[in-house]
Amino acid sequence: MDDSGLTAVSALTDGVRRAAYREVISAGGAPVGRDEVAAALGVGRTLAAHHLDKLVDAGLLEVTYARRTGRSGPGAGRPAKLYRAAAAEHEVSVPPRAYRTAAELLAEAVERTGADLALFAAARAHGRTAPAPAPSTPPPDAAASAPEATPATSAVPAASPADAAPAASAASAASAAEVLAAHGYLPHEEDGRIELRNCPFHRLAEQFPPLICGMNLAMVEGLLEGGGLDATWDARMDAAPGRCCVTLTKSKNKTD
């Protein structure tokens, strides 16, 4: 069996290094400097650089050099060593299993029979019933469609207003990102929009775009429904290079 996957995975056994890796990949392909990683992790820049270089050795990150605009002081004008996620995927199965091949064959069969809608329905149902992640902030109260009652969460009522929307915007924003993060999407939220900087189905999506991207959209919609978040967020197909084909925007119509 090919050992590159094992090498990659074993490079991530160190907790600090794993955090450094997460920090870089959450930038979604944008190069990140060692100082930013050091600051995010609360470690020295030498230690951050050590771990980043180990991640490069393991094939998980790659190095680019670029001048960073807006920097001043000593070193300004010199290209900085930057890190970004390597394109290669690493898959480890012990003992050997070939689920990727199985997935490709199943996708091929669905494509040939034109069973796209059955796949989308299954994906939506899967998203709706997928276990919700433990929230880091109190979930919005009265999330009527949440699969389980969540006790003692009504102490902080929605700051806003007048309407009876079950999910308050601030709390549900955090929750939507948490739900999506729990499923591997690397959400990045800005100005009422969430971009997903990882496609959990990247390889398949490249081979069967209408089928797998459609499945992905249905699953994201299901995740929003299952989390009681579909009143505040709209998911839509918004294909672009380098990220997941789905983006989310705050719904204006549904909450007012």
Next chain:
Amino acid sequence: MTGYHLAHFNAARLRVPLDDPGSAAFVAGLDPINALADRSPGFVWRLAEGPEGDATTVRPTEPDVIVTLSVWESLEALRAFTYQSEHLDYLRRRRDWFVPLGYRASLVLWWIPAGSIPTPEEGVARLRALGANGPTADAFTFRAPFPAPTDAGPAPLRLHA
């Protein structure tokens, strides 16, 4: 950039006629999606006939099978338009409008000398060649692409169907 352009041919069997309400969403997308193609980087040419300025009146195989035929500067350019633009959402809804062709291929790609224009009949022949032989340099797919020819002359036609 080579002396070759990429030809693309697609065939799709309609569930209901184009003037049926069941095709309305597809028909509504024709103009904007064609306009998107026309302004996409690497777009060279597409088949557009009839009063509507699209290819829906061209039926080279069967009356309920509509086709598209276009030429692009590169595989990457066609891929970017097809799968990394609003066109992807249109494709996602394909089963609302089209009957699956099963084991028969619906899309075929091949290289043509830059400056030449393919015909729908050639597209049909290439599609049959793909179905008969699997992907070859003469008729291939996005998932099994072949590079543009590097020799000086035009690609020899080796159609077996």
